[in-house]
Amino acid sequence: MREIFRDLMGNEAIKHNLGAAIADGTSSHAYIIEGPRGSGKRTVATLAAAALSCENRQNAGSPLPCGHCPVCKRILHGQSADVITVSPHGKATIGVDEIREIKSGLYVVPNDSDMRVYIIEQADKMTVQAQNSFLISLEDPPSFVTFFLLTEDASALLETVRSRSTVLRTELFGPDELEEYLGTVPGADGIRKRDPEKFYNALRGARGSIGAAKEILFPSESGRKAKAAEEKAMEFAEYLFTAKTGDAISWVLREIPAKRGLAVAKELILYVAEATRDLTLLMKSSNAPAFLFTDRERSDRIISSVPPSYGAYVFENVAKAMDRLESNVSPRICYFDLVFSCEKNRAG
Numbered sequence: 001m002r003e004i005f006r007d008l009m010g011n012e013a014i015k016h017n018l019g020a021a022i023a024d025g026t027s028s029h030a031y032i033i034e035g036p037r038g039s040g041k042r043t044v045a046t047l048a049a050a051a052l053s054c055e056n057r058q059n060a061g062s063p064l065p066c067g068h069c070p071v072c073k074r075i076l077h078g079q080s081a082d083v084i085t086v087s088p089h090g091k092a093t094i095g096v097d098e099i100r101e102i103k104s105g106l107y108v109v110p111n112d113s114d115m116r117v118y119i120i121e122q123a124d125k126m127t128v129q130a131q132n133s134f135l136i137s138l139e140d141p142p143s144f145v146t147f148f149l150l151t152e153d154a155s156a157l158l159e160t161v162r163s164r165s166t167v168l169r170t171e172l173f174g175p176d177e178l179e180e181y182l183g184t185v186p187g188a189d190g191i192r193k194r195d196p197e198k199f200y201n202a203l204r205g206a207r208g209s210i211g212a213a214k215e216i217l218f219p220s221e222s223g224r225k226a227k228a229a230e231e232k233a234m235e236f237a238e239y240l241f242t243a244k245t246g247d248a249i250s251w252v253l254r255e256i257p258a259k260r261g262l263a264v265a266k267e268l269i270l271y272v273a274e275a276t277r278d279l280t281l282l283m284k285s286s287n288a289p290a291f292l293f294t295d296r297e298r299s300d301r302i303i304s305s306v307p308p309s310y311g312a313y314v315f316e317n318v319a320k321a322m323d324r325l326e327s328n329v330s331p332r333i334c335y336f337d338l339v340f341s342c343e344k345n346r347a348g
């Protein structure tokens with residue numbers, strides 16, 4: 001049997017229904033994906049987008065999506081111009097303007113493949129007017145368009161929107177599924193044998209989330225240190241992006257020691273570069289894979305007020321600071337320079 005959505009853990013019903021429909025070419029043009037936070041709504045929509053567009057989709061011997069063709073790769077890495085994500089970006093609602101923008105580009109022929117997918121995140125944040133103006137597009141889009149409306153609660157959408165869409169539900173892992181999955185994680189099975197209480201506490205505490213379960217089982221010292229550095233870097237990146245110069249300067253005085261601060265400065269700048277990279281990519285596509293800013297509400301809040309080209313400036317300045325730290329400039333001066341160059345770019 002053909003392997004469908006093989007990278008999707010759990011959510012068997014979706015694999016059967018949505019996956020099979022895409023494989024048969026009988027999928028609908030509008031889906032509502034409803035499910036709790038952390039249950040894989042975005043993953044399902046992205047895999048479906050890849051499956052719909054995959055160059056090997058007609059080949060019954062290939063997994064779907066194949067994951068290797070150029071189209072799959074671009075979509076799975078969040079770099080396809082044919083997968084368009086609309087999200088509230090930290091605002092309270094998705095308004096008529098956002099829907100108008102979708103409608104204005106609806107009939108434009110796709111770029112990379114012969115399909116285009118729109119993913120509307122937190123679709124229940126569409127205003128009533130936005131939903132109403134969306135109805136005709138939802139009901140009768142061009143044949144190469146599929147919509148995925150993601151929401152934690154489909155009943156918050158207008159009945160007219162629901163009736164024009166196929167509703168799918170994503171589920172958190174059940175305890176059995178999570179246990180089965182953890183059995184395949186190196187080290188976790190050993191803990192189950194040595195210290196069953198710890199293992200099963202982690203299972204319960206994780207509430208269906210793989211990430212949470214791993215975090216409880218393996219809170220290593222180096223992991224904790226890295227976490228602290230990540231958090232510091234994300235804080236600093238936030239100050240740079242939101243032009244909070246005063247806060248950024250206080251951060252430097254607090255985190256970079258005046259004497260012998262070079263090692264700390266060099267270590268932190270790597271994390272700052274990652275955080276900056278995340279925000280810069282997320283400004284381009286909310287599908288972009290993020291290393292540090294995995295909490296999209298937080299990143300949306302930061303980037304919502306940032307001018308479009310500013311991310312690249314910050315990134316450039318961070319890269320310069322990395323170079324300068326190699327040439328033994330005073331680490332604090334180096335960071336101050338970074339803060340002021342960003343401020344100058346933002347003002348100019």
Ligand SMILES: [Zn+2]
Nearest residue numbers: 054066069072
């Ligand atoms: Zn493919």
